[in-house]
Amino acid sequence: MFALLFMTLTVYMLDRRTIDGYIIAGMVFIVAGSSVEFWWPGLAIGIAAWSYCKTPSLSAIFIAIAALAAMRIINGNDWALTVIPIALLGCFVTVPMPRYQWAFYIFYPLHLSVLWAITKAGTATI
Template structure:
């Protein structure tokens, strides 16, 4: 996540310079912060996990609601309960506030259904890792060429 998030930084900063420049850092780094929080929490390093959440959440795309959503969704898919679904819903409401619209709430029925229906999907190990930075680079090049 850190490597491919860093690879995506130049294109991401170029594409969104008019909106906010280099900050917040791209979604792969949002995922990296969430994974760091989950890993530290699992190891019993809750204070450090909280610090990574607070500091990292201030630096990444979708801020704390984005990090919280990844964490809540992970907990929900590991051990689905009504409580974890509520945590997902709260994170989605936070995401709606960041995005200034309610579209993120459409993911809630998917999260609820995914615990009872989980289709087997083909996984191409490097497809996602390469697709994110490469699609940003392609859009940045097209944007530069079109002026």
């Protein structure tokens, strides 16, 4: 969760497009990257994905691929790289899907309640 927090803060500061915003974004990235899960590559993947969604570019793709490759060093396996062909294939597939604005607000607390109930039922003593 802290990685997501600092990634969001970095993106927010980058999106301001000011010198102060770029400096703060860089400082957050450098400091937070040393203390969150998956370090700087974890932050870089999210920032590159945001950048690509905002303005598609090859540089964002290359940064994301480099960050995924760096995950090999961190977690010791190549599974992070399997997302590359899946993401590339996803560019050629369009799936029309309706967007329900309030669905997440209902689903998220509901599924957490169900998981909590399952956990409580499993630990109840008779």
